[in-house]
Amino acid sequence: MLHSIYIKNYVLIEQLEIDFNQRMTVFTGETGAGKSITIGALSLVLGARGDTAVIGSFGEACEVVATFDISNHPAAQKWLLNNDLSDDNTLIIRRTLNQQGRSKLWINGSPTPAHLVKELGRYLVQIHGQHDQIKLLQSATQRQLLDRSGDYGNLLNEVAEVTQQLKQIDNDILALKQAGSLSTEQQQLLDYQYQELQELDLQVGEYEQLHHDLMRVSHAQEIQQTCQQTIEDLDESDQSVRHLLAHHINQLKHLKGFDGAQACQMLDEALINVQEAIQYLTDYASDIEHDPQQQQNIEERLAQISHIARKQNTQAEQLIDHQKQLAEQLNQHQHQSEQQQKLDNQRQKLRHHYYQLSQQLTETRRQAAQQLAKNISTMIQQLGLPDAQLSIAVNPADFNDNTKPVAVGLDQIEFMIAVNKGQSPQPLSKTASGGELSRICLAIEVVGQNHDHSAFVFDEVDTGIGGATAAKVGAIMRKLSEQHQVFAVTHLPQVAGQAHDHILVSKSSDETHGLTRSAVQHLNREQRIQELARMSGGETITKTTLAQAEEFLKTG
Incomplete structure (x- = not known):
């Protein structure tokens, strides 16, 4: 208090x-x-x-x-x-x-x-x-009064909770679309490009290797001639590098008084390296041949790679990375599509559940409305409107794909009043006079009181x-x-x-x-009588108004 x-x-x-x-x-x-x-x-x-x-x-x-x-x-x-x-x-x-x-x-x-x-x-x-x-003439206030009088708070909370869940799903769907989900045309293009790259079957390092192979096969004769000349200079003449190294190593090792073991070791290693180089060049030259068909094959493969790179607006050297990016985009799109489908299914189920709860809420409200209207009508009749009958209309809105769920349900609530016999119920704002409206609203406020206050x-x-x-x-x-x-x-x-x-x-x-x-x-008792007399009789207070004031006080 x-x-x-x-x-x-x-x-x-x-x-x-x-x-x-x-x-x-x-x-x-x-x-x-x-x-x-x-x-x-x-x-x-x-x-x-x-x-x-x-x-x-x-x-x-x-x-x-x-x-x-x-x-x-x-x-x-x-x-x-x-x-x-x-x-x-x-x-x-x-x-x-x-x-x-x-x-x-x-x-x-x-x-x-x-x-x-x-x-x-x-x-x-x-x-x-x-x-x-x-x-009190507003539908929202009338709904609050009705809901306050009924014992279905848990149902109202459930409707509000499902509404919030639907709102969150709608936000998630919007966020998914804004995240860059592919259109059908975009997906088809990426699918085509990815399939084209899979058919190309380009391997890591292949493009660089093809360029190297093309250079080798196109210069095979020059390479062979140079390798053969080098081998001859290193090994095949009396004045070859290998013969000269071997001769000088032998002389140094048998030179009396020469303390040059370290130099001999270095020359031995050089001789070994020359011999290994000679063997490598011999093997390498024997493997090289000028093959026009191989050269044509390499050139055709390089042309194929370059053609697809131009089509997909990238560099040939970047095709492997480009293929990975396409795969990631397609995988992401697939994930988004699956997520979209999942959210759509959840949304559809929740909307159905919301509609079922709303129907249940409508029926529950109608039951509560009958009792509340009866109680308010009784109170209004006690306030000098003996023939007045209040009714409460509970009208649910249509629910379709375009209907936006509301946390308080789909119902429109309207308090209707028939003040006199034979009248059909009309909205409060259209039927009651000022004095009648005061009494009706007082009855609504008292009967629909919130006991927490x-x-x-x-x-x-x-x-x-x-x-x-x-x-x-x-x-x-x-x-x-x-x-x-x-x-x-x-x-x-x-x-x-x-x-x-x-x-x-x-x-x-x-x-x-x-x-x-x-x-x-x-005010004390006497002062109250004087004030009540003033309220009932104006400035001139008579014995009659004083007596009437006492009666008002006794009644209280």
Whole structure:
């Protein structure tokens, strides 16, 4: 429950602190006195958007501090614990706002972002004003009320989870396409090029070897002649290199007094190398022959390689690497195609599962809608519309290949009302008058209440009604306060008389400083009678209005 609120320099409030009753509290006062200012300050401290226009004339910044007792509020306790903001059973939320638009928020002394404060606020207080009646005419709000009344939270979570999975798969498919998946034409071209290279069957180093072989076969005669001449010079004449080396080695070894063993060793090694070179050149020359057919074969193979290299727009020396790249691209495409098919299959199965869940959700909603409509109709009838019947239409959208899954299902929810007998149900916005709409919305809010909220605020939701209906509205609010803390800003004495605590809001002008201030006052019994009399009879208070005021108070 809201234990107290401290407000400083907010609109017409210079500074005040209010302690609240744990059941039903009403705010009354003359028009323009600022009855809704306190509600506005409460909205601000619970994370509503901060507008510098609310900063009063009594300083450079405004401040609001709300203190809650959450000892009987497990949902709020759990939220605080999950966000490391728990402080036993006491919750203090503080907010400041300066002229530069800078806003700061604290929960139990810890700086906290506004979106988290707003999230916590939904567990603490539910504020209903005349603008909320407009929200109640919206399909999304009506769906939320219906879903809140039903016991199918797990089904809603499952629909939302499948929707998220479908969204992720769609993102994966898009990413796969953006990664460079081949078109059919591109794949056909790469397949053709790769097949052409496989038929070419070019081996690693073959192109370089063919060039070498071509040079050797085309110069075979020259090579043979040069090799033979070299062999002759090295071995076959009396003055050959081999004979001269052997002769001089022999002379040095038998030379008396010559200490040249190292030189002899070097010449021995040279002789061995010459002999090996002679053998190599002999073998090499014997293997070489001028073969025109071999030369033609080599030239044709080189021409074939060069032709395919030109066709595939690469260098002949790079064909092997080019073939590897083609293989990698084709393998990657194959993998992407398989992945695409896998994702498409998953998507199709998930969409089918989503449709099945949505159908189940539609049927479950229709069952919940019947019970909720019945309860709201009963409440509306108690509020002076005895023939009114509310119904809730649950209409699923068509589901086809182009339908985008929605986390809340496919249903369009619409609250319909027939105020009088013989009328066919029509949307709320098209049938109800202002006073009727106030009562209908109040009934919807009370019956469709979220039991996680510890406090309800009704800001002039009783506009447009009076008399016995007003008394019934007050009685319903009082009944609601048996389970929840209730605040009501009202101009109806029938409602105000039902409250457990009555706060009078007034304003005064300071002619010296040119300032206007709002003030609040908890009323005792006699003061309440005077205020109720004023509300029912205007400025002139008579014995009749006082007696009527006492009756309002006795009823409460």
